[in-house]
Amino acid sequence: MSADLAELYRDLHRHPELSFAETRTAAVAAGRLRAAGYEVTEGVGGTGVVGVLRNGTGPVALLRADMDALPVAEDTGLDYASTARGTARDGEDTAVAHACGHDMHVTCLAGAAAELASTPDTWTGTLLVVFQPAEEIGGGAHAMLDDGLLDRFGVPDVVLGQHVAPLPAGVLAVASGAAFAGSDTVRVTLHGSGGHGSRPETTVDPVLLAAATVLRLHTVVSREVAATETAVLGVGMLRAGTKENIVPESAELGLTVRSYTPAVRERVLGAVRRIVRGEAAAAGAPRDPEVRVVETFPPVVNDAAAVERTRAALATATPLPVVDPGPVTGSEDVGAFATAAGAPCVYWLLGGGDPAVFAGASTVDEIRDRVADLPSNHSPRFAPVIEPTLSTGVAALVAAAREWLRP
Ligand SMILES: [Zn+2]
Ligand SMILES: [Zn+2]
Secondary structure (H helix, E strand, C coil): CHHHHHHHHHHHHHCCCCCCCCHHHHHHHHHHHHHCCCEEEEEECCCEEEEEEEECCCCEEEEEEECCCECCCCCCCCCCCCCCEEECCCCCEEECECCCCHHHHHHHHHHHHHHHHCCHHHCCEEEEEEEECCCCCCCHHHHHHHCCHHHHHCCCCEEEEEEEEEEECCCEECCCEEEECEEEEEEEEEECECEECCCHHHCECHHHHHHHHHHHHCCHHHHHCCCCCCEEEEEEEEEECCCCCEECCEEEEEEEEEECCHHHHHHHHHHHHHHHHHHHHHHCCCCCCEEEEEEEECCEEECHHHHHHHHHHHHCCCCCCCECCCCECCCCCCHHHHHHHCCCEEEEEEEEECHHHHCCCCCHHHHHHHHHHCCCCCCCCCCCCCCCHHHHHHHHHHHHHHHHCCC
């Protein structure tokens, strides 16, 4: 069983697919569910896969894994590293890698689904196993819901799932309340007036405008968000110009904003709009800039009572303590299923960090220091160790499902 799952993991890792292009991954997941006896529907919300297994009366538990990979060139040096390529959203050819570990999520859920199917005396009710496309662009959960997920397959009483993280492998971590930040992706177009690089007085330089804007945007969190609140504002994309001696016509910025409450979100997005407009005015821009929110993830809120109930189950899945990671600044669309169903969500972290990195660390501070040494999700060097990550992830899903479907 575990050798078979490890092989499945390496296979998925070698064959990553970008958001909404997870056709091979979906077919593999569907095949696993069929083999385990699930009623399987493919093509839900694009490439999504739903497996239903009814086992007497009782509640409905939704178990979710996301399937998509990222436009990243893998640099892990693993013998099963990806060399795959795909077409990015801007139409450009790109390297593709499972730099967020969704291949681990798919493998764990395939393993858990099979184990639950083969042990029907340990639970009663209905399992709704969901392999979701396009988590990375925030569209997959909504696409499945818009395709009638709840009407066609049933309304869950709980939504359960996990994300692999750079914690020690085998450690499970779950937070109550706002567990994952809400996220907004913002595109800004700054308009200047182009010309010859030798005659700046005839131009409005959008490169300088962009630079000034980036610097002032970094004052928002430090000066406008209360010390007791949390937010992240980063500029991950800055594009302008084609040649050294040409002042370009425009510049483009791409921002990521993370927040946990609507009030902080509004404050930060309001400040972004104000600063972008203000800097453009200060530069004498010939046209107003454009600010567009192109992607929004609401925060993932873990239901407190449901977390308590699930934490006890998770504790049976690992010999290590189940820890509270505190709020995570990463974002997730898994909460959309719970919100649509009016059901509690419990979404936990699954440690995948190489145990060798943590060797000799015994205090929480020492472990925290070592975590900082590990590549984070989305890094070209991110990859969980297969074991004990995989076995723990399968056991966690199985234990959580049995808890919610207790006979
Ligand atoms: Zn990710
Ligand atoms: Zn992810």
